[in-house]
Amino acid sequence: MTLLAGVSILLFIVWLLRFRSTIFLCLAFLLFTFAWRTISSLYIDLSGPIFSSQLQMFIGPGVMTVFQSIAYFLTLLPFLWVFNARALDDWARSAPVPEPHPSRSQLTLSDVTFYASVLFLILLFGALIQGGVIPLFAQIERWTFNEQANFLHRFVIERGDMVCFWWGTMFFAEWLRRRRYDYRFLVLLAAMIFYMFLVGGRFSPFYRYCAFFIIPFSAALLVRARGFAGGRSFSLLPRIADRRIVLAGTGIIAATVAMIAFALYWNLTRVRGYEGEAARGVFLERALVQPSEIGWASYQRVLVNGDWDARRAFDALFGRPIVAGRNTTPQFLMSETIGEPRTTEHITGGFQFAGGFPEIFFELFGPYLSWFFLLGAGWLTALISAIMIRSIVAERYLTAVLSFYVLYGFYVMYIGGMLNFVTTPTYWIKIAALFAAIILEERWQRLGRPILPWVLADKTRLFRRSAVSNV
Numbered sequence: 001m002t003l004l005a006g007v008s009i010l011l012f013i014v015w016l017l018r019f020r021s022t023i024f025l026c027l028a029f030l031l032f033t034f035a036w037r038t039i040s041s042l043y044i045d046l047s048g049p050i051f052s053s054q055l056q057m058f059i060g061p062g063v064m065t066v067f068q069s070i071a072y073f074l075t076l077l078p079f080l081w082v083f084n085a086r087a088l089d090d091w092a093r094s095a096p097v098p099e100p101h102p103s104r105s106q107l108t109l110s111d112v113t114f115y116a117s118v119l120f121l122i123l124l125f126g127a128l129i130q131g132g133v134i135p136l137f138a139q140i141e142r143w144t145f146n147e148q149a150n151f152l153h154r155f156v157i158e159r160g161d162m163v164c165f166w167w168g169t170m171f172f173a174e175w176l177r178r179r180r181y182d183y184r185f186l187v188l189l190a191a192m193i194f195y196m197f198l199v200g201g202r203f204s205p206f207y208r209y210c211a212f213f214i215i216p217f218s219a220a221l222l223v224r225a226r227g228f229a230g231g232r233s234f235s236l237l238p239r240i241a242d243r244r245i246v247l248a249g250t251g252i253i254a255a256t257v258a259m260i261a262f263a264l265y266w267n268l269t270r271v272r273g274y275e276g277e278a279a280r281g282v283f284l285e286r287a288l289v290q291p292s293e294i295g296w297a298s299y300q301r302v303l304v305n306g307d308w309d310a311r312r313a314f315d316a317l318f319g320r321p322i323v324a325g326r327n328t329t330p331q332f333l334m335s336e337t338i339g340e341p342r343t344t345e346h347i348t349g350g351f352q353f354a355g356g357f358p359e360i361f362f363e364l365f366g367p368y369l370s371w372f373f374l375l376g377a378g379w380l381t382a383l384i385s386a387i388m389i390r391s392i393v394a395e396r397y398l399t400a401v402l403s404f405y406v407l408y409g410f411y412v413m414y415i416g417g418m419l420n421f422v423t424t425p426t427y428w429i430k431i432a433a434l435f436a437a438i439i440l441e442e443r444w445q446r447l448g449r450p451i452l453p454w455v456l457a458d459k460t461r462l463f464r465r466s467a468v469s470n471v
Contacts, residue, residue: 002063029211033415044060055294098178114170149199175220310366402437
């Protein structure tokens with residue numbers, strides 16, 4: 001049963017890639033995590049008992065994979081309904097009519113984005129060089145560097161996901177408008193990835209930035225696929241992909257994988273000092289045990305032994321967490337698993353365990369009601385994702401950006417189990433701003449006055465005005 005459940009969700013993800021490429025690309029960030037945690041849970045369930053150095057206990061075997069896989073299915077199924085063929089065809093009809101002979105004198109939104117991004121990256125790399133400390137060469141941990149870094153670096157850490165999403169939007173928006181990809185933004189993405197490599201990034205920023213960059217490609221994909229088999233051929237990704245984008249994407253992926261492999265090796269052997277078999281053992285534990293170890297303990301406690309207390313969980317998550325203002329889910333799960341004072345020592349020291357979803361739903365809602373809440377969260381995620389993708393197609397960029405901001409809370413929930421994001425006032429301000437943008441941007445676009453127009457100005461006219469003003 002365990003093996004069947006794990007293999008089923010992995011095959012379902014492959015099926016999405018083959019037959020529902022729009023959904024796959026839109027959820028690339030989450031699907032990779034789901035696949036990784038499924039493999040991790042399979043390893044623990046089938047190979048246990050395995051000693052966890054972080055939990056200081058043996059974990060496995062068990063049936064964690066079964067419950068986890070069902071939760072993943074409930075999360076993904078609403079996307080099949082929301083992203084149905086008829087809806088995708090309707091979204092594709094709202095795409096702009098391609099310009100047959102676009103004027104090179106136009107100053108577009110992508111141009112301004114590119115120029116501003118180049119300036120930002122120059123300042124970012126300049127500040128890194130001026131600081132005199134490059135974590136990769138200094139062999140220091142990234143969080144040590146983060147504590148003393150300048151505001152530009154902190155902006156990348158806090159807003160880099162949003163920046164890469166916007167770059168991806170501009171990259172694919174050029175195709176929607178002019179039927180060509182803006183490869184300048186691939187260069188920007190490569191530069192950002194290289195920067196994270198220099199400052200000690202090991203894996204997370206690389207896959208996050210790439211995943212968020214390709215989300216808008218699902219918008220270009222559904223428009224391109226509309227001409228194949230009545231709009232249903234969303235399995236035609238290899239056929240409709242441009243050869244140059246395939247080569248460019250392959251190059252980015254190959255370079256990123258190489259940097260990840262080197263960064264992991266360098267961190268284990270040079271920064272942390274592991275050697276030989278010890279390094280391999282630590283890597284195996286981090287890759288196959290740590291992603292699901294705290295989840296396994298939670299499943300055993302709640303679903304196998306029936307030990308759960310909704311009031312205690314609610315109080316720890318929303319009432320009296322160990323450290324407020326951060327993800328309180330790992331704090332609660334750690335306290336339930338390893339106890340005190342270890343949990344407080346870890347959390348106050350800036351260290352927390354991986355995992356949190358879907359186990360926190362079972363801790364909070366119990367073994368029965370949790371399934372309904374998981375399905376409901378999946379519906380909300382699918383609906384907001386649909387607004388985001390449709391807005392990219394229809395060139396409602398403000399709505400697309402705010403949709404991503406609202407979705408980001410759900411991304412964090414699915415990655416780290418975070419639920420207390422809904423209690424922050426700024427999150428509800430983002431939701432209100434999204435509703436306002438949906439109403440205003442669509443109305444203004446119908447009036448021919450989009451809030452974020454694609455063509456901002458005419459370069460020739462700007463040059464003439466500048467020349468006249470100087471005279």
